[in-house]
Amino acid sequence: MDTPNLPPPLDPREQPVLQSLRVLRDQLTLLKQDRTTYVKSSDVMPLYDKVVEQVKLLNEIRADKPTEDNQVDRVLDGCFQLLSLFFMTIGRNNEAPAAYALTSTIKRLLDHLVEVDIYSEKDLAHISQTLERLREMVKAASSSHSENFITLLSNRIEVCQRSLVTLNTRLARLSDEIMPTYEKLISILRSLSLANTKSKFSATEVQKLQAQLKEIDAQRKEGKFVTVNGEVLAGDHEVSELLTKGIYWANMVLERKGVCPEPFREKYQTLVEIRNKLEKLSLTQAWSLRETDLYDYQRQLDRIDESRIDGNFVDSEGNFAELYVQRTLLYLIRRSYAYIYFLMIASEPVSEALLPVYNQLQTLKRCLLEVQNSGGLNSLDNMRVDGKFMVGKEIPEGQGSVIELLSECFELNYELRVAAEQETDD
Known part of the structure; x- marks a missing residue:
């Protein structure tokens, strides 16, 4: 779970906080792994309150050293990452805690864009809109969540905003024509x-x-x-x-020809596998994603990203990667973070327990819109000439099957309307 480059806490008063946070993170991890039942607010909120209580204690201990950064902060970050994704899982996407994981991913994306200086206006526009939405969300939650947590979130959003301003300034060098x-x-x-x-x-x-x-x-x-x-x-x-x-x-x-050198082959295969799994999730997201699943992908990527030395990937013997390997691995990391970002953005404010119903209704809505956009059943019926569907002057085969299907659609439409009217009367 942890990246070992952070030191243990020097202040002995932080040790109990570290132990409590580790226990809470383990409880959140176990809850994430449990697929026997749906996650409920009653499962998540007590753990959230306990983590916020530890933040309060930590702030009191660090009153005179607010910039301290050690293993306590790493474990606390893991707790908030999981809690944030749990808030999405239970459909509370519009509450402040749900913003935490998203700010982490946005920060990673922006850092990479600053590093490589290869990005478009569209990249920045989407992130800018998301940050504005998160800012409004946090502002609206100031009275219903811990002041310490709201301050933490606001600071994270502003860090992202500063990176965004820097990137937009770079783009301003280019004329509209170019x-x-x-x-x-x-x-x-x-x-x-x-x-x-x-x-x-x-x-x-x-x-x-x-x-x-x-x-x-x-x-x-x-x-x-x-x-x-x-x-x-x-x-x-x-x-x-x-x-x-x-x-x-x-x-x-x-x-x-897409061949990664042996010393970096394992890291390359790991990143390709992560990218492919996230790509698959992006295609089947509505039916197969539990938002907390993103935590493991995020942590894997973080570990690989943070293992770089002065921005460079190194092999097991400490040798820096050549340019081809460097660019290839960075692309895979950036692409994977982008998938995580869009999967979070696409998350619906609907509890996991209601998702099957929600998804079925979405599918039904799309079908009904298709019928509406094509002019409805009457427009299809009006296409007939003397009771037959014509293509030019030809009468194609299969008239009976098509007319039978049209009749069944009319019957279903009639039955649904009658049922709706009866329910309204009742």
Whole structure:
């Protein structure tokens, strides 16, 4: 669970707090692992109150040293991560504790964007909207949750906001005219990294992306991105640099064909497996995700991310990873954090116990909307000519089956309307 680079508490008064938090984290972990029943508010709230009580004690101990950071903080973070995901699981997504895990993931994403300086306006816009929503959520909860916890959450949101401002400032260097080219290059770079980490490497796919880079390069005049009047566009240096990175990366990916060197193979396989599982969850999220499942993925990623030395991955002998490995592993980590972020955002404010009903209603709603958008049953019936469905002047085979199905739909529609009217009368 823990990353061992944090020291134990020096103040002996923190030791009981550490032990209590470890017990609470273990209880939360056991609750997370129990699939025999649905998680309820009555399971979560007593544990939440006990963790907040430990925060109060810790703040009293650290009144004169508020910036202390040791193993107590790591275990406390684990407790709040789990509690936050439990709040989502029980459908209390709009309450302040649910924001904690999301702020952690946003912080990771922003740190990586600052590190690589490769991101788009869309990336920042979505995160900005989410932070604003979290800020409003925390503000509204100030009277119903511990002051210490609200302060902690507010500080985490503001840390993310400062990173966001820095990133937006970088993007402001680019003119509106050059921005579409920049966005296209971002998309190509990400597509190259995806192709590089697929189970079956496709040289053709990479070559097509390489051709797009050459097309963008051909748009330059004497190595510069210019206006129709020949003036160098604001942001030319940044976009030209990004283009150079893209061409270099495409050549490297083609050369290496998605093969990670042996010293980093295990770490690579672990990250690919995490990415693939999260991708699968993103496709089946409504039916298969318990939000607390994200905790284990998050912690695995955190451990790998934090194992870097001065930003570099190292092998078992302490050797730094070469550029190809560095870029490949960082892409997988960033992609996985992005999946976790969107899975949290997509979480519905519905208790786990009600999710099966909610999901069935969502499916039914989509079906009804399809019928509505296509003009309903009457519009289908009106397509008939002399009782037959025509395609041009032809009468295709299967008229009987289609007409029988249409009749059954009319009958079901009638029965539902009668049932609804009877319930209204009752």
